[in-house]
Amino acid sequence: MYPIVKKRVLNPTVTLMEIEAPLVARKALPGQFIIFRIDEEGERIPLTIAGYDREKGTVTIIFQKVGYTTEKLDTLNEGDALMDFVGPLGEPSHTEGVKRAAVIGGGLGVAIAYPQAKALHEAGCEVDLIVGFRNEELIILKDELTAACTELTVMTDDGSNGNKGFVTQALQQKLEAGKEYDEVIAIGPLPMMRAVCDLTRPYGVKTIVSMNPIMIDGTGMCGGCRVTVGGETKFACVDGPDFDGHLIDWDEAIARSRMFRPEEAQAKEKLHKCRRDAMIDNAVKGGA
Numbered sequence: 001m002y003p004i005v006k007k008r009v010l011n012p013t014v015t016l017m018e019i020e021a022p023l024v025a026r027k028a029l030p031g032q033f034i035i036f037r038i039d040e041e042g043e044r045i046p047l048t049i050a051g052y053d054r055e056k057g058t059v060t061i062i063f064q065k066v067g068y069t070t071e072k073l074d075t076l077n078e079g080d081a082l083m084d085f086v087g088p089l090g091e092p093s094h095t096e097g098v099k100r101a102a103v104i105g106g107g108l109g110v111a112i113a114y115p116q117a118k119a120l121h122e123a124g125c126e127v128d129l130i131v132g133f134r135n136e137e138l139i140i141l142k143d144e145l146t147a148a149c150t151e152l153t154v155m156t157d158d159g160s161n162g163n164k165g166f167v168t169q170a171l172q173q174k175l176e177a178g179k180e181y182d183e184v185i186a187i188g189p190l191p192m193m194r195a196v197c198d199l200t201r202p203y204g205v206k207t208i209v210s211m212n213p214i215m216i217d218g219t220g221m222c223g224g225c226r227v228t229v230g231g232e233t234k235f236a237c238v239d240g241p242d243f244d245g246h247l248i249d250w251d252e253a254i255a256r257s258r259m260f261r262p263e264e265a266q267a268k269e270k271l272h273k274c275r276r277d278a279m280i281d282n283a284v285k286g287g288a
Helices: 022-027 068-073 108-121 142-147 169-175 188-201 249-257 261-287
Strands: 002-011 012-018 034-039 045-053 060-062 083-087 100-106 124-135 151-156 182-186 209-210 224-228 230-233 242-244
Touching: 002 060, 022 045, 022 060, 022 249, 034 060, 034 188, 045 083, 045 108, 060 068, 100 108, 100 169, 100 188, 108 124, 108 142, 124 169, 142 151, 151 169, 151 249, 169 188, 182 188, 188 209, 209 261, 224 242, 224 249
Parallel strands: 100 124, 100 182, 124 151, 182 209
Antiparallel strands: 002 012, 012 060, 034 045, 034 083, 045 060, 209 242, 224 230
């Protein structure tokens, strides 16, 4: 079992947890991920490692409540434990030789962008970190992000933080102003990463994206995480999750990401029904 030693609500839909997992913490590197199960009946869910403490033997994960399992995970508290916590999996991010970088994070992708920006910054790289959220209420990790870069730009779709626009607009302004990067790293929703790649392609800037499709076994055997890169089939769990964004077949990747939406909606409704029934039972017992 893997105890939850810390739980922190970052915004109404996003939660941070610190998990006691010494063997994973010992070898974890930025860009890698873990696969967890809550209990024997739980599904396997991949989450990118948001941080680790080798001395404490803990690994930090950040998740958004978007489906049955993440909704259920959010009901757990400090002192509870996960049944399985496997990792680190995947290839770590490669930061060697990068002197100037733009790291782009959108929504929950900010939690993945943070450790990558931090690793680059600590290696002496000049890092422009650009992150985007729907509104000011959803902004997470602002202090941590500020410390992990040379310059932080926070965009909101509605402008509620005083900086309206998308991450691509902020990146475009920097490129048009003559800013040069050895590498752009984009992490977030597939359409956002695709838009970043479309923007950087004419500038000839190497652009790395983090592909986190459906993963089941984490070893490449199931084939669920396959993605076409440069006309070749790759598996995100063993070949990635980082790939050259200019070589991704984005139409295919986006279509595959939408395949199981009906099943995801059914699972979420199941959880809501269980909660509703439990509330009714408790109300009946309380009135008895």
